[in-house]
Amino acid sequence: MGSVLVTGAAGFIGAHLCQALLARGEHVIGLDNLNAYYDPSLKRARLAALTGDAPAGRFRFEKLDLADHEAVLALMRAHPEINRVAHLGAQAGVRWSLEAPFAYTAANVTGHLSVLEAIRRAEGRIRHTVYASTSSVYGARTDGAFRETDRVDHPASLYAATKVAGEVMSRTYSDLYKLPLTGLRFFTVYGPWGRPDMAYWLFTDAMLKGRPISLFNEGRMMRDFTFVDDIVQGVMAALDTPPADGGHRLYNIGNSRPEPLLGMVALLEELLGVTAIRELKPMQPGDVPATFADVSAMERDFGWKPTTDLRTGLTRFVEWWRRYHG
Template sequence: MSAGPVIVTGAAGFVGLHVAERLLDRGETVIGVDVFNDYYDPALKAARAARLDGRPGFSMVRLDIADAAAFLALVRDSGAKRIVHLAAQAGVRYSIENPFAYQRSNLAGHLSVLEAARHNGVTHLVYASSSSVYGDRPQSLAGGDSAGFTETDAVDAPVSLYAATKRADELMSISYAKLYAFPMSGLRFFTVYGPWGRPDMAYYGFTQKILAGEPIEVYGEGRMARDFTYIDDIVDGVIGVLDNPPPSGGHEIYNIGDNDPVGLMDMITTLEAALGREAVKIMRPMQPGDVTATYADISKLNALIGYRPKVKLKEGLGRFVDWYRSFYPG
């Protein structure tokens, strides 16, 4: 464990909350950064932040990472040499309706973080990418990708603006690592779920509707599959990578996933069992920007830190449902 604080951007977000908690649990000083936008219910973000407020070693800064001068000053004044950059505008479908939100958060915001890191001697920048960069590869369902998506696969055919911005972040980071010789690691997350999750994710929205007795819309007519990855397993990967930077000037990309894709209908069946209720299902065609399947090859991360996911979908959805019922009583 290195001296000095760790900056976690997006600390009031789903993954950011859990990463900050894990760092605090092991005695780190953590500076959280978040803009608290209203992409989804701000009350959920406030509740996440409340879990962190008051913990020894934690402070939250309300700041837009795309404000390059303000973020550079924060990094400089804090003395932080490690950054876990998780802040971003998420959501594939939202990017179709609000493209300029992605320009600001994901492009200008990422560049702002890179500039702050290179001007302040940051020793390791870990940043969030996405499995969306792999594009649509339906052959994975038919056994054509038996080992899953690998980090060396071509990622030049994004099917959403969100995916395009995440790939652009990777390319910017590769260039900065070579130009300015500070280590960076990009993390391609695969369908993260669990307590304190994002309401725009399918499992969360399905839970809301099933408990309310409302029908759920099943896109792709149920033929999609996702490599659902429980939040604790994601955090294991993030912290493990943070502690193992590449050499100076190095840039590495790692998949963090469950390595076990589950069909959408199987996920719904598992969720119904956890809720004790059956959903009324309305089958819909694929939506623009969606991909048929995701499937993470995690051999590279396993080689680095011995990474192996521990929580399977049945257990993970059960934990989520328990949290959901406690957070939304009645």
């Protein structure tokens, strides 16, 4: 069977993916640098809660920075049982890329290249690599559903630009070295164990503490909120199905149902029993007004469809929040 290498294993999506892989009997090697972009204790708690009950010997965690290409190469050499890779490790967050640009090039460009080079040097034993991209590559648009064939040469943030670079590098490596690679453009993933920099987390925290919430573009935003369990099922479906030609391909993976940001706020008010104190603010640099995924290719090639509506997903998030924060 071999093992799956999961980068970003202590991250939001990575930890959920590790749990799902372990639940179906896989051996998993998880890699993460546990950086301090947000509180590392949350990352450690994810690892403990989501993978701590794995059968002995089926999960191994390695603390490692993807930008250290020699360390990534050494890890791949040390584990010849690795035959698939789910590369989710990245520096996330649109707004912080305006403040810490070199963190993004280190993780998302150098780090991505480290993974590609390690796969290349594995001499054909990596059957398939799935890597995370983002809806942010489409830039600032309000013209309907985003399709994989749309142009992505006008990203609105450095974060998005580094993810476009990752897609281009992946296509180049696939063409040069015949590597089977699949990129998934994630659309606004949310759910239990989420990221503290995401709007739904920030709003929940502020509302329960009686603080105002910041609504950028005066709340006139649309987001294709996608529940984390749906994302993980899509990642696994893609991982299990390498490209028939051994080449490179890209897919959107989202809920395909944009929701108004103010609608999400209203749902949180209902679920939390709290009325939000709203602060209307202008659009922030790097942000986009709307996201909307055309996921017909995911359905066609993998039979994948999202199944979790926003009310159900936010209910599960709030239930988790109350348990986690006591």
